[in-house]
Amino acid sequence: MTKVHHHEFDVVIVGAGGAGMRAAIEAGPHARTAVITKLFPTRSHTGAAQGGMAAALANVEEDSWEWHTFDTVKGGDYLVDQDAAEILAKESVQAVIDLENMGLPFNRTPDGKIDQRRFGGHTRDHGKAPVRRSCYAADRTGHMILQTLYQTCVKLGIEFFNEFYVLDMIMTEVDGQEVPAAVVAYDLATGEIHIVRGKSIVYATGGFGKIFKTTSNAHTLTGDGIGIIWRKGLPLEDMEFYQFHPTGLAGLGILLSEAARGEGGILRNASGERFMERYAPTIKDLAPRDMVARAMANEVREGRGAGPNKDYVLLDLTHLEPAVIDAKLPDITEFARTYLGVEPYTEPVPVFPTAHYAMGGIPTNIKAEVLRDNDTVVPGLYAAGECACVSVHGANRLGTNSLLDINVFGKRAGMYAVEYAKTAKLPPLPDNAEAGVIALLDKVRNSKGDEKVAVLRKELQDTMDANAQVYRTEESLNEALNKISELRARYEKISIQDHGQRFNTDLLEAVELGFLLDLAEVLAYASRERRESRGGHFREDYLERNDDKFMVHSMLYREGEPTGEIGAGIRVDWKPVVITNYQPMERKY
Amino acid sequence: MSDVKEIAEIPSFTVKLSIRRFDPEKSEEASWQEYEVEMHATDRVLDALHKIKWEQDGSLTFRRSCAHGVCGSDAVRINGRNRLACKTLIKDLDINSTITVEPIKGLPVEKDLIVDMNPFYQAYKDINPFLVANDKPEKERLQSPEDRARYDDTTKCILCAACTTSCPVFWTDGQYFGPAAIVNAHRFIFDSRDEEADVRLDILNDKEGVWRCRTTFNCTEACPRGIEVTKAIAEVKQAILRGRP
Ligand SMILES: Cc1cc2nc3c(=O)[nH]c(=O)nc-3n(C[C@H](O)[C@H](O)[C@H](O)COP(=O)(O)OP(=O)(O)OC[C@H]3O[C@@H](n4cnc5c(N)ncnc54)[C@H](O)[C@@H]3O)c2cc1C
Ligand code: SF4
Ligand code: FES
Numbered sequence: 001m002t003k004v005h006h007h008e009f010d011v012v013i014v015g016a017g018g019a020g021m022r023a024a025i026e027a028g029p030h031a032r033t034a035v036i037t038k039l040f041p042t043r044s045h046t047g048a049a050q051g052g053m054a055a056a057l058a059n060v061e062e063d064s065w066e067w068h069t070f071d072t073v074k075g076g077d078y079l080v081d082q083d084a085a086e087i088l089a090k091e092s093v094q095a096v097i098d099l100e101n102m103g104l105p106f107n108r109t110p111d112g113k114i115d116q117r118r119f120g121g122h123t124r125d126h127g128k129a130p131v132r133r134s135c136y137a138a139d140r141t142g143h144m145i146l147q148t149l150y151q152t153c154v155k156l157g158i159e160f161f162n163e164f165y166v167l168d169m170i171m172t173e174v175d176g177q178e179v180p181a182a183v184v185a186y187d188l189a190t191g192e193i194h195i196v197r198g199k200s201i202v203y204a205t206g207g208f209g210k211i212f213k214t215t216s217n218a219h220t221l222t223g224d225g226i227g228i229i230w231r232k233g234l235p236l237e238d239m240e241f242y243q244f245h246p247t248g249l250a251g252l253g254i255l256l257s258e259a260a261r262g263e264g265g266i267l268r269n270a271s272g273e274r275f276m277e278r279y280a281p282t283i284k285d286l287a288p289r290d291m292v293a294r295a296m297a298n299e300v301r302e303g304r305g306a307g308p309n310k311d312y313v314l315l316d317l318t319h320l321e322p323a324v325i326d327a328k329l330p331d332i333t334e335f336a337r338t339y340l341g342v343e344p345y346t347e348p349v350p351v352f353p354t355a356h357y358a359m360g361g362i363p364t365n366i367k368a369e370v371l372r373d374n375d376t377v378v379p380g381l382y383a384a385g386e387c388a389c390v391s392v393h394g395a396n397r398l399g400t401n402s403l404l405d406i407n408v409f410g411k412r413a414g415m416y417a418v419e420y421a422k423t424a425k426l427p428p429l430p431d432n433a434e435a436g437v438i439a440l441l442d443k444v445r446n447s448k449g450d451e452k453v454a455v456l457r458k459e460l461q462d463t464m465d466a467n468a469q470v471y472r473t474e475e476s477l478n479e480a481l482n483k484i485s486e487l488r489a490r491y492e493k494i495s496i497q498d499h500g501q502r503f504n505t506d507l508l509e510a511v512e513l514g515f516l517l518d519l520a521e522v523l524a525y526a527s528r529e530r531r532e533s534r535g536g537h538f539r540e541d542y543l544e545r546n547d548d549k550f551m552v553h554s555m556l557y558r559e560g561e562p563t564g565e566i567g568a569g570i571r572v573d574w575k576p577v578v579i580t581n582y583q584p585m586e587r588k589y
Numbered sequence: 590m591s592d593v594k595e596i597a598e599i600p601s602f603t604v605k606l607s608i609r610r611f612d613p614e615k616s617e618e619a620s621w622q623e624y625e626v627e628m629h630a631t632d633r634v635l636d637a638l639h640k641i642k643w644e645q646d647g648s649l650t651f652r653r654s655c656a657h658g659v660c661g662s663d664a665v666r667i668n669g670r671n672r673l674a675c676k677t678l679i680k681d682l683d684i685n686s687t688i689t690v691e692p693i694k695g696l697p698v699e700k701d702l703i704v705d706m707n708p709f710y711q712a713y714k715d716i717n718p719f720l721v722a723n724d725k726p727e728k729e730r731l732q733s734p735e736d737r738a739r740y741d742d743t744t745k746c747i748l749c750a751a752c753t754t755s756c757p758v759f760w761t762d763g764q765y766f767g768p769a770a771i772v773n774a775h776r777f778i779f780d781s782r783d784e785e786a787d788v789r790l791d792i793l794n795d796k797e798g799v800w801r802c803r804t805t806f807n808c809t810e811a812c813p814r815g816i817e818v819t820k821a822i823a824e825v826k827q828a829i830l831r832g833r834p
Contacts, residue, residue: 108731112732137744152719454642
């Protein structure tokens with residue numbers, strides 16, 4: 001018999017990356033707060049973020065939150081909810097000040113203020129020229145944010161459940177409404193189950209880049225939180241919008257921040273041509289990521305790629321002073337040295353687009369409340385960070401807007417979760433709350449087939465890279481969906497080798513694969529249904545943006561168990577985009 | 590632009606690994622187990638561990654997340670030296686002899702390469718790893734680039750424990766704060782915005798504090814972030830003697 005433990009809190013936060021800990025800092029002092037995280041907090045992938053965090057501080061040149069809003073909306077190919085983008089931009093200044101006050105060691109200007117630098121898609125006065133808006137700490141801004149937030153959590157005495165995997169959420173009815181009552185977690189160290197009840201529950205579980213083979217995401221970014229929400233029958237929004245970052249180390253996917261181009265780095269093809277001049281004459285290498293990634297892929301497709309297989313392009317930093325590289329880009333240049341053996345002072349670095357960021361996710365409103373349809377809130381349920389879709393990133397996120405997002409909406413999630421918990425009662429816990437997780441784990445443990453988790457995962461990642469990456473068509477997406485159906489059937493026949501209770505990562509990798517399959521299927525399905533090209537979603541069979549039909553968010557619903565038939569069990573609906581000031585225009589740079 | 594360096598076909602070869610296994614559910618004793626895997630020169634030791642786990646032995650257990658040296662999950666002892674498995678390239682090891690991989694030393698082993706990190710985290714918490722500043726600025730606090738540079742090196746720490754678990758003093762005395770805790774204290778002691786340097790200096794003036802350091806430089810060699818750990822410890826020692834940062 002698996003041992004089951006019970007806990008009660010006011011606010012329960014799932015995930016200890018930037019969004020989760022920022023929420024905890026807001027909630028901790030006002031309500032009994034728990035943070036449950038499958039990784040020790042400082043190991044969360046926020047720590048991998050490099051380039052910076054956008055805020056119109058105007059420390060080094062004129063800037064305004066209104067320009068920032070415009071850039072965010074335009075960068076997102078007008079699929080951004082403009083009310084949310086306004087909040088993001090307006091609250092950015094305070095978000096940076098909060099972090100500085102907590103101790104974050106930002107780089108400084110000669111007069112001691114927070115220094116700022118350029119980043120793709122951020123401009124002065126509605127696209128006139130690049131603007132210095134990104135606040136940064138060398139090229140380890142995410143590391144500093146994660147450390148600073150954790151330090152602040154230690155200071156506040158926040159309670160963490162580390163290396164606990166949340167695998168299920170229990171919903172119950174209160175006053176005729178479905179509300180969350182608890183999450184069910186698996187303790188990696190002991191294999192025991194913990195039921196953690198809360199008045200409000202906040203999801204901050206990050207992204208799911210591991211559905212792709214080439215990705216900047218950590219092995220642990222398997223989208224569990226989004227998967228749980230999906231399995232509860234709640235919708236997901238804009239899942240077709242996944243960002244491929246232009247500069248992953250070729251063949252590896254490890255990210256080289258856009259800061260490299262912000263500091264003057266130039267992309268070149270095999271003949272040394274600065275090809276971005278052809279694709280975005282005004283801002284060239286600093287065009288938004290979707291455009292740069294497609295331009296790179298196009299150079300390679302048309303035979304202008306570099307290397308023995310002509311399958312990558314080159315990031316040239318050789319004209320930068322070594323001292324500038326050392327001061328501003330030390331970590332990423334070291335990645336090039338360590339993993340490719342390339343010396344960025346003197347040699348251009350082989351790069352190719354890498355799966356990077358989920359624009360879509362759990363639909364929320366500007367109070368970080370989770371939605372069950374286009375406008376009905378699930379009381380007591382919140383989401384923030386990469387797992388959420390507010391939507392401030394629309395069809396394509398601008399660099400430095402995610403570290404901002406996790407801070408602004410993480411803070412809001414914490415604040416509103418506390419506000420709700422102040423008056424709400426602890427929802428009653430249904431009997432046998434642990435049953436779902438125990439069944440899920442037993443199924444994997446007892447399964448005796450001859451399929452291997454690693455093999456299925458690799459086949460999934462291969463098909464997603466081949467069929468649902470920078471270029472997509474009806475045919476390629478159907479192919480992905482077909483493959484996923486096949487993998488689902490084979491997933492029923494897996495077996496694992498570790499049958500122990502303690503630190504059973506073999507078991508958890510199998511469970512995580514289940515979430516990956518779910519999310520890959522929703523992504524491919526949503527991509528097929530959006531028959532237009534917009535932002536990060538590019539359809540070769542529908543080259544144009546189609547505002548008449550698709551100036552709407554997709555809302556994906558799970559309609560029962562997957563049957564094995566392509567896309568069966570998924571329904572797509574659409575949700576209007578919130579427009580305040582900016583009417584859709586053609587996106588030119 | 591200088592010449593384009595072409596990445597040629599990467600050679601592959603068979604690598605032998607000997608991994609220290611321990612699973613208290615199966616046996617009280619730890620033992621070495623040998624594996625052979627086909628690897629490319631540019632692969633990392635973490636890739637080899639994954640290959641074993643995914644293709645040969647699913648029960649092999651280790652921590653990992655980012656796979657590029659920024660999360661601090663996978664510090665292990667490779668050929669007797671503490672390193673991150675994800676930052677150690679196979680080609681940089683002697684592939685003609687067996688590569689040994691074992692858990693970092695001085696912390697209780699839980700299973701295979703996983704150790705109990707709690708004593709390590711406790712030492713970190715004991716030095717008050719957070720900014721203490723009582724003023725309530727309206728905007729950012731100012732800090733000159735020179736003041737910012739004073740503690741830059743020690744802000745890089747990812748709490749991987751490679752330094753502390755390479756320290757002979759820590760091996761024999763688990764009560765010693767250890768280099769990582771001192772590095773993190775340094776990060777605040779020399780931050781011009783912080784007001785509690787004296788408290789931290791006092792904590793580290795304890796008998797289990799900086800004076801236990803024997804300057805063996807193991808920690809500096811072990812640090813995957815290139816932090817000059819021994820230098821940081823020396824600066825803390827001097828600050829204690831001076832009575833201020
Ligand atoms: C290499 C890289 C560089 C980047 N650079 C930038 C940049 O310069 N600027 C920018 O704005 N953005 C950048 N981004 C994007 C940004 O860093 C991320 O989108 C953001 O940090 C996500 O934060 P998060 O808190 O939502 O998730 P994460 O930091 O990923 O945290 C997720 C948390 O959820 C927990 N979790 C997940 N599943 C479970 C579960 N089942 N049970 C319990 N806990 C769980 C994990 O333990 C973790 O604590 C970058 C991203 C990458 C990958
Ligand atoms: S100082 Fe270096 S070795 Fe020590 S914990 Fe920090 S990063 Fe790891
Ligand atoms: S896996 Fe993150 S440091 Fe090695």
